[in-house]
Amino acid sequence: MPTRISDSFRPHHSQKHFDLNSIKELPESHAWTSSNDHYTQENSCNFESIPVIDLDNNNNNNNNILDHIGHACKKWGAFQIINHSISERLLQDIDVAGKTLFSLPMQQKLKAARSPDGVTGYGAAQISSLFSKLMWSEGFTIVGSPIEHARQLWPKDYKKFCEVIEEYEKEMEKLAGRLMWLILGSLGITKDEVKWAVGPKGETKEGCAALQLNSYPACPDPGRAMGLAAHTDSTILTILHQNNTSGLQVYQEGNGWVTVPPIPGALVVNVGDLLHILSNGSYPSVLHRAVVNRTRHRLSVAYLYGPPTGVRVSPLSKLLDHRHPPLYRAVTWSEYLGTKAKYFDKALSSVRLCVPLSGFADAKDHNGVQVG
Numbered sequence: 592m593p594t595r596i597s598d599s600f601r602p603h604h605s606q607k608h609f610d611l612n613s614i615k616e617l618p619e620s621h622a623w624t625s626s627n628d629h630y631t632q633e634n635s636c637n638f639e640s641i642p643v644i645d646l647d648n649n650n651n652n653n654n655n656i657l658d659h660i661g662h663a664c665k666k667w668g669a670f671q672i673i674n675h676s677i678s679e680r681l682l683q684d685i686d687v688a689g690k691t692l693f694s695l696p697m698q699q700k701l702k703a704a705r706s707p708d709g710v711t712g713y714g715a716a717q718i719s720s721l722f723s724k725l726m727w728s729e730g731f732t733i734v735g736s737p738i739e740h741a742r743q744l745w746p747k748d749y750k751k752f753c754e755v756i757e758e759y760e761k762e763m764e765k766l767a768g769r770l771m772w773l774i775l776g777s778l779g780i781t782k783d784e785v786k787w788a789v790g791p792k793g794e795t796k797e798g799c800a801a802l803q804l805n806s807y808p809a810c811p812d813p814g815r816a817m818g819l820a821a822h823t824d825s826t827i828l829t830i831l832h833q834n835n836t837s838g839l840q841v842y843q844e845g846n847g848w849v850t851v852p853p854i855p856g857a858l859v860v861n862v863g864d865l866l867h868i869l870s871n872g873s874y875p876s877v878l879h880r881a882v883v884n885r886t887r888h889r890l891s892v893a894y895l896y897g898p899p900t901g902v903r904v905s906p907l908s909k910l911l912d913h914r915h916p917p918l919y920r921a922v923t924w925s926e927y928l929g930t931k932a933k934y935f936d937k938a939l940s941s942v943r944l945c946v947p948l949s950g951f952a953d954a955k956d957h958n959g960v961q962v963g
Protein backbone atom coordinates (compact mmCIF):
# COMPACT_ATOMS: atom_id res chain seq x y z
CA MET A 592 0.00 0.00 0.00
CA PRO A 593 1.57 3.35 -0.93
CA THR A 594 2.03 5.71 2.02
CA ARG A 595 2.98 8.99 0.35
CA ILE A 596 1.28 10.68 -2.56
CA SER A 597 4.55 10.38 -4.45
CA ASP A 598 4.32 6.56 -4.38
CA SER A 599 0.91 6.13 -5.89
CA PHE A 600 0.91 6.40 -9.66
CA ARG A 601 2.95 3.85 -11.55
CA PRO A 602 2.56 4.12 -15.31
CA HIS A 603 1.80 0.92 -17.17
CA HIS A 604 4.11 1.65 -20.05
CA SER A 605 6.75 4.22 -20.85
CA GLN A 606 5.84 6.73 -23.50
CA LYS A 607 7.63 8.23 -26.41
CA HIS A 608 7.98 11.96 -26.02
CA PHE A 609 6.58 13.91 -28.95
CA ASP A 610 7.54 17.50 -29.54
CA LEU A 611 3.97 18.69 -30.14
CA ASN A 612 5.11 22.18 -31.13
CA SER A 613 6.74 20.93 -34.32
CA ILE A 614 4.09 18.47 -35.56
CA LYS A 615 2.23 19.70 -38.64
CA GLU A 616 -0.30 16.90 -39.00
CA LEU A 617 -2.12 14.96 -36.26
CA PRO A 618 -0.45 11.52 -35.93
CA GLU A 619 -2.71 8.45 -35.58
CA SER A 620 -1.28 7.97 -32.08
CA HIS A 621 -3.02 11.23 -31.08
CA ALA A 622 -6.28 10.86 -33.06
CA TRP A 623 -9.16 10.10 -30.66
CA THR A 624 -12.46 8.63 -31.70
CA SER A 625 -15.61 8.27 -29.62
CA SER A 626 -14.51 4.75 -28.67
CA ASN A 627 -11.41 6.12 -26.90
CA ASP A 628 -13.38 8.43 -24.68
CA HIS A 629 -16.48 7.41 -22.77
CA TYR A 630 -18.11 10.69 -23.52
CA THR A 631 -18.95 12.40 -26.75
CA GLN A 632 -16.90 15.20 -28.29
CA GLU A 633 -20.14 17.14 -28.80
CA ASN A 634 -20.38 20.32 -26.80
CA SER A 635 -23.54 21.42 -25.10
CA CYS A 636 -25.35 24.33 -26.72
CA ASN A 637 -26.23 25.55 -23.26
CA PHE A 638 -25.11 29.13 -22.64
CA GLU A 639 -25.10 28.74 -18.92
CA SER A 640 -21.79 27.82 -17.33
CA ILE A 641 -20.51 27.34 -13.79
CA PRO A 642 -21.30 30.17 -11.30
CA VAL A 643 -18.87 33.00 -10.60
CA ILE A 644 -18.64 33.71 -6.86
CA ASP A 645 -17.26 36.89 -5.32
CA LEU A 646 -15.26 35.97 -2.19
CA ASP A 647 -15.01 39.59 -0.98
CA ASN A 648 -17.06 39.89 2.23
CA ASN A 649 -17.71 43.55 1.49
CA ASN A 650 -19.53 42.74 -1.74
CA ASN A 651 -21.20 39.60 -0.58
CA ASN A 652 -21.99 38.66 3.03
CA ASN A 653 -20.74 35.35 4.37
CA ASN A 654 -24.15 33.64 4.37
CA ASN A 655 -24.61 34.62 0.77
CA ILE A 656 -21.21 33.21 -0.13
CA LEU A 657 -22.03 29.91 1.62
CA ASP A 658 -25.37 29.66 -0.20
CA HIS A 659 -23.76 30.28 -3.58
CA ILE A 660 -20.98 27.81 -2.91
CA GLY A 661 -23.39 25.10 -1.69
CA HIS A 662 -25.57 25.55 -4.74
CA ALA A 663 -22.59 25.47 -7.13
CA CYS A 664 -21.15 22.33 -5.52
CA LYS A 665 -24.46 20.48 -5.78
CA LYS A 666 -25.40 21.58 -9.25
CA TRP A 667 -22.02 21.74 -11.00
CA GLY A 668 -19.24 20.46 -8.75
CA ALA A 669 -17.31 23.54 -9.85
CA PHE A 670 -17.37 27.33 -9.70
CA GLN A 671 -15.15 30.29 -10.50
CA ILE A 672 -13.99 32.72 -7.82
CA ILE A 673 -13.10 36.39 -8.03
CA ASN A 674 -11.61 38.64 -5.31
CA HIS A 675 -9.82 35.60 -3.93
CA SER A 676 -6.68 37.48 -2.79
CA ILE A 677 -4.23 35.89 -5.28
CA SER A 678 -2.59 38.85 -7.00
CA GLU A 679 -2.62 39.44 -10.77
CA ARG A 680 1.14 39.73 -10.52
CA LEU A 681 1.52 36.21 -9.09
CA LEU A 682 -0.79 34.78 -11.77
CA GLN A 683 1.33 36.46 -14.43
CA ASP A 684 4.53 35.19 -12.82
CA ILE A 685 3.28 31.60 -12.80
CA ASP A 686 2.29 31.92 -16.48
CA VAL A 687 5.78 33.13 -17.33
CA ALA A 688 7.34 30.32 -15.26
CA GLY A 689 5.21 27.74 -17.09
CA LYS A 690 5.93 29.20 -20.53
CA THR A 691 9.66 29.33 -19.80
CA LEU A 692 9.63 25.71 -18.75
CA PHE A 693 7.60 24.30 -21.64
CA SER A 694 9.46 26.27 -24.30
CA LEU A 695 12.77 24.62 -23.37
CA PRO A 696 14.11 22.19 -26.01
CA MET A 697 12.76 18.65 -25.54
CA GLN A 698 16.14 17.17 -24.65
CA GLN A 699 16.45 19.73 -21.85
CA LYS A 700 12.94 19.06 -20.48
CA LEU A 701 13.68 15.35 -20.46
CA LYS A 702 16.48 15.96 -17.96
CA ALA A 703 13.68 16.54 -15.45
CA ALA A 704 11.50 13.70 -16.78
CA ARG A 705 9.21 12.01 -14.30
CA SER A 706 10.78 8.66 -13.42
CA PRO A 707 8.73 5.54 -14.19
CA ASP A 708 7.76 5.08 -10.56
CA GLY A 709 7.66 8.74 -9.54
CA VAL A 710 5.06 11.50 -9.40
CA THR A 711 7.08 14.68 -9.87
CA GLY A 712 8.76 16.01 -12.99
CA TYR A 713 8.13 16.50 -16.70
CA GLY A 714 5.97 14.23 -18.86
CA ALA A 715 2.47 13.27 -19.96
CA ALA A 716 -0.30 13.45 -17.34
CA GLN A 717 -0.29 10.43 -15.01
CA ILE A 718 -3.59 9.16 -16.37
CA SER A 719 -2.16 9.00 -19.93
CA SER A 720 -0.94 5.48 -19.36
CA LEU A 721 -4.56 4.34 -18.96
CA PHE A 722 -5.51 5.31 -22.53
CA SER A 723 -4.54 3.82 -25.86
CA LYS A 724 -4.30 7.25 -27.52
CA LEU A 725 -1.88 9.98 -26.50
CA MET A 726 -3.04 13.37 -25.29
CA TRP A 727 -2.16 16.68 -26.91
CA SER A 728 -0.45 18.08 -23.83
CA GLU A 729 2.61 17.97 -21.67
CA GLY A 730 2.75 18.36 -17.91
CA PHE A 731 5.06 19.13 -15.05
CA THR A 732 4.16 17.92 -11.56
CA ILE A 733 5.61 19.44 -8.40
CA VAL A 734 5.18 18.23 -4.82
CA GLY A 735 6.79 20.54 -2.25
CA SER A 736 10.08 22.10 -3.36
CA PRO A 737 10.77 22.21 -7.12
CA ILE A 738 14.51 22.76 -6.57
CA GLU A 739 15.80 19.35 -7.63
CA HIS A 740 14.06 19.40 -11.01
CA ALA A 741 14.67 23.12 -11.50
CA ARG A 742 18.42 22.50 -11.12
CA GLN A 743 18.28 19.86 -13.82
CA LEU A 744 16.48 22.27 -16.16
CA TRP A 745 18.51 25.43 -15.45
CA PRO A 746 21.73 24.45 -13.64
CA LYS A 747 22.81 28.05 -13.09
CA ASP A 748 19.57 29.88 -13.20
CA TYR A 749 16.91 27.98 -11.26
CA LYS A 750 16.24 30.50 -8.48
CA LYS A 751 13.53 32.61 -10.09
CA PHE A 752 11.46 29.57 -11.10
CA CYS A 753 11.69 28.16 -7.54
CA GLU A 754 10.73 31.48 -5.96
CA VAL A 755 7.61 31.81 -8.07
CA ILE A 756 6.53 28.20 -7.54
CA GLU A 757 7.08 28.42 -3.79
CA GLU A 758 5.17 31.66 -3.49
CA TYR A 759 2.33 30.22 -5.57
CA GLU A 760 2.20 27.07 -3.42
CA LYS A 761 2.15 29.16 -0.23
CA GLU A 762 -0.70 31.39 -1.41
CA MET A 763 -2.69 28.46 -2.80
CA GLU A 764 -2.33 26.55 0.47
CA LYS A 765 -4.02 29.43 2.33
CA LEU A 766 -6.75 29.82 -0.27
CA ALA A 767 -7.42 26.07 -0.40
CA GLY A 768 -7.82 25.94 3.39
CA ARG A 769 -10.23 28.86 3.28
CA LEU A 770 -12.23 27.31 0.45
CA MET A 771 -12.41 23.98 2.23
CA TRP A 772 -13.97 25.65 5.30
CA LEU A 773 -16.37 27.64 3.15
CA ILE A 774 -17.49 24.49 1.33
CA LEU A 775 -17.80 22.50 4.56
CA GLY A 776 -19.53 25.53 6.12
CA SER A 777 -22.12 25.36 3.35
CA LEU A 778 -22.87 21.81 4.58
CA GLY A 779 -23.29 23.09 8.14
CA ILE A 780 -19.90 21.72 9.27
CA THR A 781 -17.74 23.74 11.68
CA LYS A 782 -14.03 23.46 12.52
CA ASP A 783 -14.53 21.40 15.69
CA GLU A 784 -16.25 18.70 13.64
CA VAL A 785 -13.18 18.00 11.47
CA LYS A 786 -10.43 17.22 13.99
CA TRP A 787 -7.83 16.10 11.42
CA ALA A 788 -7.92 19.50 9.72
CA VAL A 789 -7.27 21.62 12.81
CA GLY A 790 -3.97 22.07 14.66
CA PRO A 791 -3.44 22.67 18.42
CA LYS A 792 -3.97 26.43 18.15
CA GLY A 793 -7.16 26.15 16.14
CA GLU A 794 -5.29 26.83 12.88
CA THR A 795 -6.01 24.89 9.69
CA LYS A 796 -3.43 22.10 9.45
CA GLU A 797 -1.27 22.05 6.37
CA GLY A 798 -2.80 19.63 3.89
CA CYS A 799 -0.84 17.81 1.22
CA ALA A 800 -0.81 19.18 -2.29
CA ALA A 801 0.59 18.80 -5.77
CA LEU A 802 1.03 21.51 -8.37
CA GLN A 803 0.42 20.49 -11.97
CA LEU A 804 1.48 22.76 -14.85
CA ASN A 805 -0.27 21.77 -18.09
CA SER A 806 0.72 22.95 -21.56
CA TYR A 807 -1.51 22.48 -24.62
CA PRO A 808 0.24 23.58 -27.82
CA ALA A 809 -1.84 24.79 -30.78
CA CYS A 810 -3.07 21.68 -32.60
CA PRO A 811 -3.39 21.08 -36.38
CA ASP A 812 -6.57 18.98 -35.95
CA PRO A 813 -8.25 19.97 -32.66
CA GLY A 814 -11.53 18.15 -33.42
CA ARG A 815 -9.79 14.77 -33.30
CA ALA A 816 -7.32 15.51 -30.51
CA MET A 817 -7.74 15.47 -26.73
CA GLY A 818 -5.81 17.83 -24.45
CA LEU A 819 -6.54 16.03 -21.20
CA ALA A 820 -9.07 13.18 -21.17
CA ALA A 821 -12.19 13.30 -19.00
CA HIS A 822 -11.45 12.64 -15.34
CA THR A 823 -12.34 13.67 -11.83
CA ASP A 824 -9.56 14.90 -9.55
CA SER A 825 -8.55 12.64 -6.64
CA THR A 826 -8.47 15.62 -4.30
CA ILE A 827 -10.57 17.44 -1.72
CA LEU A 828 -10.60 20.36 -4.09
CA THR A 829 -8.55 21.68 -6.99
CA ILE A 830 -7.86 25.35 -7.72
CA LEU A 831 -7.22 25.89 -11.41
CA HIS A 832 -5.75 28.89 -13.18
CA GLN A 833 -6.14 28.96 -16.97
CA ASN A 834 -4.42 31.57 -19.10
CA ASN A 835 -6.78 33.57 -21.29
CA THR A 836 -7.49 30.67 -23.65
CA SER A 837 -10.51 28.42 -23.27
CA GLY A 838 -10.28 24.63 -23.25
CA LEU A 839 -11.62 23.50 -19.87
CA GLN A 840 -15.01 21.80 -20.02
CA VAL A 841 -17.11 20.35 -17.22
CA TYR A 842 -19.66 17.60 -17.70
CA GLN A 843 -23.16 18.17 -16.42
CA GLU A 844 -25.70 15.35 -16.37
CA GLY A 845 -28.43 16.11 -18.89
CA ASN A 846 -26.47 18.97 -20.41
CA GLY A 847 -23.24 17.46 -21.67
CA TRP A 848 -19.91 19.26 -21.97
CA VAL A 849 -20.02 22.88 -20.90
CA THR A 850 -17.09 25.23 -21.54
CA VAL A 851 -15.71 27.18 -18.59
CA PRO A 852 -14.86 30.56 -20.12
CA PRO A 853 -11.60 32.06 -18.88
CA ILE A 854 -12.24 35.26 -16.90
CA PRO A 855 -9.08 37.32 -16.40
CA GLY A 856 -7.96 37.00 -12.79
CA ALA A 857 -10.61 34.42 -11.84
CA LEU A 858 -9.76 30.92 -10.59
CA VAL A 859 -11.76 27.73 -11.10
CA VAL A 860 -12.54 25.50 -8.10
CA ASN A 861 -13.33 21.81 -8.71
CA VAL A 862 -14.91 19.40 -6.24
CA GLY A 863 -12.65 16.34 -6.02
CA ASP A 864 -13.35 12.71 -5.11
CA LEU A 865 -12.31 13.11 -1.45
CA LEU A 866 -14.85 15.91 -0.94
CA HIS A 867 -17.40 13.66 -2.63
CA ILE A 868 -16.58 11.10 0.11
CA LEU A 869 -16.49 13.66 2.98
CA SER A 870 -19.87 15.05 1.94
CA ASN A 871 -21.24 11.49 1.64
CA GLY A 872 -22.10 12.11 -2.00
CA SER A 873 -23.90 15.47 -1.50
CA TYR A 874 -21.19 17.28 -3.43
CA PRO A 875 -20.30 14.99 -6.34
CA SER A 876 -16.84 15.35 -7.85
CA VAL A 877 -16.94 17.01 -11.26
CA LEU A 878 -15.99 15.21 -14.46
CA HIS A 879 -13.90 17.57 -16.59
CA ARG A 880 -11.48 17.58 -19.51
CA ALA A 881 -9.39 19.97 -21.58
CA VAL A 882 -9.87 20.35 -25.31
CA VAL A 883 -7.36 22.05 -27.61
CA ASN A 884 -7.53 24.62 -30.39
CA ARG A 885 -5.88 25.33 -33.72
CA THR A 886 -4.20 28.64 -33.11
CA ARG A 887 -3.45 29.28 -29.49
CA HIS A 888 -1.11 27.74 -27.01
CA ARG A 889 -2.94 27.16 -23.72
CA LEU A 890 -1.45 26.88 -20.24
CA SER A 891 -3.16 25.84 -17.02
CA VAL A 892 -1.95 25.47 -13.46
CA ALA A 893 -3.80 23.13 -11.10
CA TYR A 894 -3.28 23.15 -7.33
CA LEU A 895 -4.43 19.71 -6.21
CA TYR A 896 -5.31 19.90 -2.51
CA GLY A 897 -5.78 16.92 -0.21
CA PRO A 898 -5.72 15.99 3.48
CA PRO A 899 -2.48 15.65 5.50
CA THR A 900 -0.54 12.40 5.02
CA GLY A 901 -1.91 9.48 7.00
CA VAL A 902 -5.32 11.02 7.68
CA ARG A 903 -8.22 8.74 6.81
CA VAL A 904 -11.13 10.68 5.39
CA SER A 905 -14.65 9.31 5.56
CA PRO A 906 -18.17 10.74 5.37
CA LEU A 907 -18.49 13.45 8.07
CA SER A 908 -20.46 12.07 11.01
CA LYS A 909 -22.65 15.17 11.26
CA LEU A 910 -24.11 14.33 7.83
CA LEU A 911 -25.07 10.79 8.86
CA ASP A 912 -28.17 9.42 10.53
CA HIS A 913 -30.54 6.49 10.13
CA ARG A 914 -31.78 7.75 6.83
CA HIS A 915 -28.30 8.77 5.62
CA PRO A 916 -25.90 5.89 6.22
CA PRO A 917 -22.22 6.32 5.23
CA LEU A 918 -21.81 5.53 1.56
CA TYR A 919 -18.00 5.32 1.46
CA ARG A 920 -15.33 3.71 3.60
CA ALA A 921 -12.41 5.64 5.11
CA VAL A 922 -9.35 6.17 2.89
CA THR A 923 -6.06 8.04 3.13
CA TRP A 924 -5.10 10.24 0.20
CA SER A 925 -2.24 8.01 -0.90
CA GLU A 926 -4.40 4.91 -0.63
CA TYR A 927 -7.03 6.59 -2.80
CA LEU A 928 -4.45 7.66 -5.39
CA GLY A 929 -3.38 4.02 -5.64
CA THR A 930 -7.02 3.05 -6.14
CA LYS A 931 -7.38 5.73 -8.83
CA ALA A 932 -4.31 4.49 -10.70
CA LYS A 933 -5.83 1.01 -10.75
CA TYR A 934 -9.56 1.60 -11.23
CA PHE A 935 -9.58 5.17 -12.69
CA ASP A 936 -13.25 6.14 -13.29
CA LYS A 937 -14.40 3.23 -11.09
CA ALA A 938 -12.23 4.37 -8.14
CA LEU A 939 -15.06 6.04 -6.22
CA SER A 940 -17.40 3.09 -6.59
CA SER A 941 -14.58 0.77 -5.53
CA VAL A 942 -14.53 2.44 -2.09
CA ARG A 943 -18.32 2.60 -1.87
CA LEU A 944 -19.92 0.59 0.91
CA CYS A 945 -22.75 -1.80 0.15
CA VAL A 946 -25.50 -0.26 2.19
CA PRO A 947 -28.43 -2.54 2.87
CA LEU A 948 -31.78 -0.88 2.33
CA SER A 949 -32.53 -1.33 6.01
CA GLY A 950 -30.10 1.49 6.74
CA PHE A 951 -27.37 2.71 9.01
CA ALA A 952 -27.58 0.23 11.90
CA ASP A 953 -26.65 -2.62 9.56
CA ALA A 954 -24.28 -0.60 7.43
CA LYS A 955 -22.02 0.19 10.39
CA ASP A 956 -20.65 -3.31 10.70
CA HIS A 957 -20.67 -3.94 7.01
CA ASN A 958 -17.39 -3.19 5.31
CA GLY A 959 -17.89 -4.95 2.01
CA VAL A 960 -16.44 -3.18 -0.99
CA GLN A 961 -18.25 -3.26 -4.23
CA VAL A 962 -16.07 -2.84 -7.29
CA GLY A 963 -17.48 -1.60 -10.56
Ligand SMILES: C=C1C[C@]23C[C@H]1CC[C@H]2[C@@]12CCC[C@@](C)(C(=O)O1)[C@H]2[C@@H]3C(=O)O
Nearest residue numbers: 716717718732801803822824825895931
Ligand atom coordinates in the same frame (compact mmCIF):
# COMPACT_ATOMS: atom_id res chain seq x y z
C1 LIG B 1 -1.93 14.28 -6.33
C2 LIG B 1 -2.15 13.80 -7.52
C3 LIG B 1 -3.44 13.95 -8.25
C4 LIG B 1 -3.09 13.56 -9.68
C5 LIG B 1 -2.11 12.45 -9.43
C6 LIG B 1 -1.17 13.06 -8.37
C7 LIG B 1 -0.23 14.09 -9.06
C8 LIG B 1 -0.84 14.70 -10.33
C9 LIG B 1 -2.37 14.75 -10.40
C10 LIG B 1 -2.93 14.77 -11.82
C11 LIG B 1 -2.92 16.15 -12.51
C12 LIG B 1 -3.54 16.04 -13.92
C13 LIG B 1 -4.83 15.23 -13.92
C14 LIG B 1 -4.69 13.93 -13.11
C15 LIG B 1 -5.92 13.06 -13.24
C16 LIG B 1 -3.39 13.27 -13.49
O1 LIG B 1 -3.22 12.48 -14.38
O2 LIG B 1 -2.37 13.77 -12.68
C17 LIG B 1 -4.36 14.30 -11.67
C18 LIG B 1 -4.26 13.17 -10.62
C19 LIG B 1 -5.61 12.93 -9.92
O3 LIG B 1 -6.27 13.89 -9.49
O4 LIG B 1 -5.99 11.78 -9.82
Ligand SMILES: O=C(O)CCC(=O)C(=O)O
Nearest residue numbers: 803805839880881891893
Ligand atom coordinates in the same frame (compact mmCIF):
# COMPACT_ATOMS: atom_id res chain seq x y z
O1 LIG C 1 -6.15 22.37 -18.27
C1 LIG C 1 -7.24 22.32 -17.71
O2 LIG C 1 -8.07 23.20 -17.82
C2 LIG C 1 -7.60 21.14 -16.85
C3 LIG C 1 -6.44 20.63 -16.02
C4 LIG C 1 -6.88 19.54 -15.08
O3 LIG C 1 -7.98 19.09 -15.09
C5 LIG C 1 -5.90 19.01 -14.11
O4 LIG C 1 -4.71 19.40 -14.13
O5 LIG C 1 -6.33 18.18 -13.26
Ligand SMILES: [Fe+2]
Nearest residue numbers: 822823824879
Ligand atom coordinates in the same frame (compact mmCIF):
# COMPACT_ATOMS: atom_id res chain seq x y z
FE1 LIG D 1 -8.37 17.82 -13.35
